[in-house]
Amino acid sequence: MPKVTEKYQVTIPKEVREKIGLKPGEELEVIPLNDNEILLRRKVEKIKNPLKVLLGSSKEEEIPPEKIDELGEE
Numbered sequence: 001m002p003k004v005t006e007k008y009q010v011t012i013p014k015e016v017r018e019k020i021g022l023k024p025g026e027e028l029e030v031i032p033l034n035d036n037e038i039l040l041r042r043k044v045e046k047i048k049n050p051l052k053v054l055l056g057s058s059k060e061e062e063i064p065p066e067k068i069d070e071l072g073e074e
Contacts (some may be wrong), residue, residue, distance in 0.1 A: 012040075 002010045012022065019043070026044040047053055051063055051071070 002013065004010055016022075022042070029039075029041040029043050031039040031041060049063065051068060069070055
């Protein structure tokens with residue numbers, strides 16, 4: 001069972017890290033649920049333009065909603 005160190009650090013067990021694919025350097029939110037429980041939640045980056053990520057576009061451009069609809073119909 002993990003223990004809290006003098007610097008208030010806790011090691012996440014290897015089985016848990018592997019199960020969720022946690023990598024060194026990732027940020028976690030620490031949320032107190034009550035006096036005895038906390039929730040650790042991976043902090044997820046919000047992507048401004050998910051279509052750019054999916055299509056791999058190298059130039060930055062704003063895509064109008066109509067264009068997104070057209071691409072979805074193809």
